[in-house]
Amino acid sequence: MSTLAIALRNLFRNRRRSLATLFAMMIGASSILLFGGYVRNIVYGLQTGYVQEGGHLQLQHRDYFLYGSGDPTAYGIANYDQVIDTLRKDPVLAPLLTVVTPTLEFGGIAGNFAAGVSRTIMASGVVVEDQNALRRWNDYGFPGAPEVMSLSGTGPDAAVIGTGVARVLRLCAPLHVPDCPSPTAKPAPTGAELPADVAILTAREGPTAGSEVANDGTRVELLAATASGAPNVARLRVVKAEGQGIKELDDIYVSLHLAQAQRLLYGSAAPQATAIALQLHHTGDIPAARARLEELLSTSLKGTPLAVYDFQTLHPYYGQTVGLFTAIFGFIAVLIGAIVLFTVGNTMNAAVVERTVEIGTLRAIGLRRSGIRRLFVCEGILIGVLGAALGVTVALILAGLINHSGLTWTPPGRIEPIHLHVRVWGEVRMLVDTALGLTVVAVISAWWPARRASRLQVVEALRHV
Amino acid sequence: MDPLILKSVKKTYRLDKVEVPALVDIDLRIHPHCFTVLSGASGSGKTTLLNLIGCIDRPDEGEVTVAGQAVASLSDNALADFRLRHIGFIFQNFNLLPVLTAYENIEYPLLLTRIPATARRKRVHELLEAVGLSKHERHWPGQLSGGQRQRVAVARALATAPELVLADEPTANLDSQTGAAIIALMRAMQRDYRATFVFSSHDPKILAEADDAVLLQDGRVISHERRRSPGGVQ
Numbered sequence: 001m002s003t004l005a006i007a008l009r010n011l012f013r014n015r016r017r018s019l020a021t022l023f024a025m026m027i028g029a030s031s032i033l034l035f036g037g038y039v040r041n042i043v044y045g046l047q048t049g050y051v052q053e054g055g056h057l058q059l060q061h062r063d064y065f066l067y068g069s070g071d072p073t074a075y076g077i078a079n080y081d082q083v084i085d086t087l088r089k090d091p092v093l094a095p096l097l098t099v100v101t102p103t104l105e106f107g108g109i110a111g112n113f114a115a116g117v118s119r120t121i122m123a124s125g126v127v128v129e130d131q132n133a134l135r136r137w138n139d140y141g142f143p144g145a146p147e148v149m150s151l152s153g154t155g156p157d158a159a160v161i162g163t164g165v166a167r168v169l170r171l172c173a174p175l176h177v178p179d180c181p182s183p184t185a186k187p188a189p190t191g192a193e194l195p196a197d198v199a200i201l202t203a204r205e206g207p208t209a210g211s212e213v214a215n216d217g218t219r220v221e222l223l224a225a226t227a228s229g230a231p232n233v234a235r236l237r238v239v240k241a242e243g244q245g246i247k248e249l250d251d252i253y254v255s256l257h258l259a260q261a262q263r264l265l266y267g268s269a270a271p272q273a274t275a276i277a278l279q280l281h282h283t284g285d286i287p288a289a290r291a292r293l294e295e296l297l298s299t300s301l302k303g304t305p306l307a308v309y310d311f312q313t314l315h316p317y318y319g320q321t322v323g324l325f326t327a328i329f330g331f332i333a334v335l336i337g338a339i340v341l342f343t344v345g346n347t348m349n350a351a352v353v354e355r356t357v358e359i360g361t362l363r364a365i366g367l368r369r370s371g372i373r374r375l376f377v378c379e380g381i382l383i384g385v386l387g388a389a390l391g392v393t394v395a396l397i398l399a400g401l402i403n404h405s406g407l408t409w410t411p412p413g414r415i416e417p418i419h420l421h422v423r424v425w426g427e428v429r430m431l432v433d434t435a436l437g438l439t440v441v442a443v444i445s446a447w448w449p450a451r452r453a454s455r456l457q458v459v460e461a462l463r464h465v
Numbered sequence: 466m467d468p469l470i471l472k473s474v475k476k477t478y479r480l481d482k483v484e485v486p487a488l489v490d491i492d493l494r495i496h497p498h499c500f501t502v503l504s505g506a507s508g509s510g511k512t513t514l515l516n517l518i519g520c521i522d523r524p525d526e527g528e529v530t531v532a533g534q535a536v537a538s539l540s541d542n543a544l545a546d547f548r549l550r551h552i553g554f555i556f557q558n559f560n561l562l563p564v565l566t567a568y569e570n571i572e573y574p575l576l577l578t579r580i581p582a583t584a585r586r587k588r589v590h591e592l593l594e595a596v597g598l599s600k601h602e603r604h605w606p607g608q609l610s611g612g613q614r615q616r617v618a619v620a621r622a623l624a625t626a627p628e629l630v631l632a633d634e635p636t637a638n639l640d641s642q643t644g645a646a647i648i649a650l651m652r653a654m655q656r657d658y659r660a661t662f663v664f665s666s667h668d669p670k671i672l673a674e675a676d677d678a679v680l681l682q683d684g685r686v687i688s689h690e691r692r693r694s695p696g697g698v699q
Contacts, residue, residue, distance in 0.1 A: 009564035361560040364521050365574050365621075366549025368542050458521040462556070 003371070007378035010351070011386075021347040022387045028336040029391020029438050030398060035332055036430050037399055037422035039325040042411060044140040044423065046318055047283060050311045052135045052146070055099065055277035056286050057293065058314060059083065062307035064274060065314070072106045073227040073265050076272030077306065084276055086300055092292045096285045098137060101130030102273035104261045108224035110161070110254060114217070115170040121161075123222065123254040125261025128152050134279050143419060149255075150240040156260050159220070159236040162253030166241035174217035175241040222254065227266050234264040286310055333434075337441045344383055344445035348376060352453045359453050360461025369454040376453050380446020384439030391438070392431055399424035468628045468661040469495035469518055474527030476513055476684075487513040489684045491527070495663060495677065496691075497628075500655055502672055503665045505681035511665035512633055514681065518663060519552055519631045520544050532628045549577050553622030553660070555632035555651075559614040561606040567617045568593065568602035574624045592620035595657065596650060612643035619651055623658055630655070632664045636671065645670055 011018050061068065064075035077083065080102045087093055087100050104125035111118030128151045135146040150160045161169075163177050172180030218238045226232045236256060244250045262271035280289055293308045312319050352359070359372055399422040408417040424431070474491040477484050488510045495501050495518075503511045516522035517529055520536050529536050532551045539547060554560075561570045571592055575585045593599045596616040606614055615635060622630050635651070636644030648670055655662045664671055672678060676693040679686060 006562075006564060013564060357558075357560065358562060361554075361556070361562070363545065364519065364548065364554050366545050366577050366625075368545045370542075371577075459516050462521070462560075 003374050003378050004382070007375055007382055010355075010375075011379055011382055014351070014354070017347055017350065018383070021343055021383055022390060024343040025340055025383065025387025025438060025442065026390040026394055028340050029388050029434055030395040032329075032333050032336055032434050032438075033392065033395035033424050033430065034398060034402075034422055036329055036434065037395070037424040037427065039329050040423040040427055040430065041421045042325060043322055045142065045411065045418070046321055047311070048138065048140055048142060050315050050318055051137050051279060051283070054103070054275075054311060054314065055101075055134060055279040056283060056311055057278045057280070057289060058309050058311075059276040059278070059293065059306045060274065060309060062305050065307070065309060068105075068274060069107070072104075072274050073225070073272070076104075076227070076274055077102075077276065077304070078270060078272050079304070080273040080276055083301060083304060083306070086296065087276070087278065087293075090292065090296060093289060093296070096280050096289045096292075097278060098281055099130055099133045099277070099279040101127050101134065101277050102258060103275050103277060104258055104265065104272070105274050106224055106261065106265055108222050108254075110165060110169060111221045111223065112169040112171060112219075113221060114219075117169050118223075119165065119168045120252065121165060121222070121254045122252045123224070123256060123261060125256055125258040126151070127258050128154075134277070137279055139282055140423075143421075150242060151255060151257065154239050154257075155237065156257050157235065157237050158239045159222070159254055159256040159260075160240050160242055161220070161238050161255075162250040163241045163243045164247060164249075164251030165253060166238070168251065169220060171218065171220070171238060171241065175238060177241045222256075222264065224264050226264075227269065227272075232264055232267065234260060236260070333437070337437065340387075340438055340441050341445045344380060344442045345449065347383070348380060348446045348449035349452075351379065352376065352449045355453075356456065356461050356464035359456055360458050360464065363456070363458040364462065372456075373450045373454040376450030377443060377446050380443045380450070381439065383446070384442030385435075387442065388435035388438045392435055395424050398422075468497050468532055469493070469663070470528075470530040471514075471517070472528045472530075474517060474524045474529060476510075476517065476522070476524050486684050488517070488524070491684075491686055493679065493686060493689065495661060497661055498655075498659050499661055499676040500652060500674055501661070501663045501677040501679065502675040503663065503679045503681060504667065504672060505687075509681040510684040511681055513684075515631055515633050515663065515665050518629070519554060520548050549574060550625055551627050551629060553625070553627040553630040555615070555618050555622045555630065555635045557634040557637045559606070559611070559618045559638075561614055561617055561621075563606050566603050566605055567598055567609065567613075570606070570617050571620045571624050574621060578625055588624065589620075592623060595654065596620045610643075611639050612646060615639060615643075615647050616650060619647070619654060623654060623660065626658065626660075628661060630660050630662045632662065632666075634666055634668075635664065636666065636668050641670075644668065648674055 059077070061075035061077060064072070068075040084100050084102065088097070105122065107120065107122050109118050110121045128149050132148045132152060135148070138146065151158055161171070163180065166172050166175050166177050167180050171177070220236050220238055222234045222236055224232060242253075244253050258273070266272060278289065280286065290308050290310065297304065297306055297308070362372060402420060402422050405420070407420040409420050410417045471491050471493040474488055475486070476488040477486050479485070491514065503514060505511050513522070517524050518531065520529070520531060523537065531547070534547065536544065536547065562573065565573060568589055571589045572585060575588060590599070593602050596619055598613060598616055598620070601609060601613060606617070609617065632651070636647055639647060651662060652674055654660070666672065676691070678690045678692060680688045680690075
């Protein structure tokens with residue numbers, strides 16, 4: 001008959017009180033786990049979004065991240081295709097990679113001169129096939145097939161714009177953008193023809209294959225500064241207006257083929273990219289991949305003014321979101337921990353009072369103070385372990401029910417509702433940490449009553465009524 | 466060697482600001498292998514004396530020597546170990562652990578002494594047999610009668626083969642017939658296991674069984690009468 005076995009029997013002497021304590025622990029543990037699972041899903045979702053959009057790591061001109069937005073062409077990567085080739089052939093890096101793709105980002109002015117409107121935009125030139133490959137990354141097993149880019153299978157002059165850009169450029173009707181009311185104040189009509197200077201620039205840019213189609217109201221002119229600082233214009237065919245989830249992004253978003261973007265910015269000069277995105281098989285591979293990249297930059301790519309950035313550095317919002325949710329999670333965990341602390345403490349205190357004569361008897365028989373302490377601490381451990389185990393079980397069941405309930409919600413930064421998913425199953429670290437944490441809290445709760453029990457005077461304890 | 470010697474023992478309790486002397490200058494020598502009864506009116510100091518003899522309380526003054534060991538110098542842990550090996554307790558309310566079966570209650574002190582499982586099992590079965598509860602070894606205390614519980618308590622007290630067994634009013638919560646049976650059992654066990662039994666009791670049946678009778682009054686030993694030779698042979 002071990003101390004643990006006696007502790008277990010003692011635990012079920014006052015079944016109602018023990019069950020109430022276990023119930024409190026169960027609710028506490030399952031609440032922490034369900035909220036933790038919900039947070040995990042948000043964090044993984046956010047991470048998946050960023051990784052699908054721009055990879056885990058990016059190679060950029062070392063000053064592009066801080067100064068590039070003002071003049072992207074000044075911080076281009078001239079020999080980007082050679083760099084990509086080196087990366088793809090590197091025996092250490094290659095096994096870690098899923099996609100390596102160049103991107104070219106720049107600012108400009110998009111105009112619908114037929115409607116007499118224009119606005120500043122941020123454009124992104126991409127390799128569509130590579131972007132579609134990026135979108136297939138789904139290391140966290142989110143349900144549903146990845147959406148291919150709307151630029152897929154389109155001509156070289158095609159572009160996708162944000163719904164905000166479409167609204168301002170009066171393209172809602174031809175692009176069939178829903179919920180896009182016309183403004184009450186209409187711009188002064190400037191005629192359907194291009195201004196002469198823009199027309200000259202457009203003509204100089206030259207016709208693009210597939211662009212010789214009638215203007216069906218989806219044409220826009222994109223004005224940008226070339227690498228030499230001169231203005232240049234590309235005439236683009238907007239194939240779709242897509243909501244970006246955030247109005248500020250919606251109002252400036254333009255996506256086009258990389259070749260088109262390079263022609264606009266570099267003309268007949270050697271094309272460049274502003275970033276090389278690298279997507280890895282797993283986020284956990286980032287340190288290894290980064291280390292190898294740093295090594296390559298100091299050896300075979302020595303002389304290229306490049307620096308490595310991870311997606312967390314490139315998107316500070318990710319870190320802020322993770323930090324916010326971690327703080328909320330921590331606050332809730334501390335709150336629940338405090339409730340468990342007092343509930344278990346109260347139960348153990350009541351047990352000590354009820355069993356005072358027993359404590360006296362055990363001490364008289366020859367059990368040391370440490371033996372009494374061990375007995376009550378064991379009961380605390382058992383309450384902790386059983387409560388945590390129940391909590392984990394209930395959390396797994398509830399998470400399963402929630403995940404199959406079909407409930408949806410629209411997280412910040414998204415336009416389409418997504419399935420409400422709570423990630424508890426498989427989150428071993430979270431499960432272990434929560435169970436262990438609450439068990440430790442239960443043991444701490446039991447410690448003080450156990451100490452009090454062990455310090456009782458034998459004679460006083462035996463006299464207790 | 467005498468199992469118990471008390472020299473000039475004093476014990477005073479404090480009730481609020483009033484000091485109440487419980488024992489005054491007790492000099493007592495208990496003979497080995499005897500059935501000794503401490504008697505006296507309520508408040509005479511029987512239980513206090515038994516607590517000091519049992520090493521669960523300490524005197525304010527004087528010396529208590531149990532089984533040749535002066536206990537005043539022992540630490541709390543050493544006292545616990547000493548009680549485990551040298552003293553058995555039988556309580557008025559039986560004080561069995563309700564979460565342990567009859568077998569486990571008797572086994573518990575043996576577990577503390579860490580003797581091997583085989584020897585432990587043998588000892589427990591021997592004691593269960595001796596107190597006539599072999600068929601009740603798996604019963605919980607709640608499933609036993611008062612007399613049966615006290616039998617288990619007697620067996621538990623003798624589990625570690627102590628030199629000294631102390632019993633505080635062991636028949637007070639039993640009917641007269643059961644009480645008599647328990648006294649007979651304890652007497653038999655005392656003889657069989659050659660232990661020294663010290664009781665506090667008002668029960669005339671116990672007094673009649675005593676080898677030695679110690680009468681207490683107002684915390685003092687009034688008389689110490691030798692009635693029989695050790696082992697109950699007159």
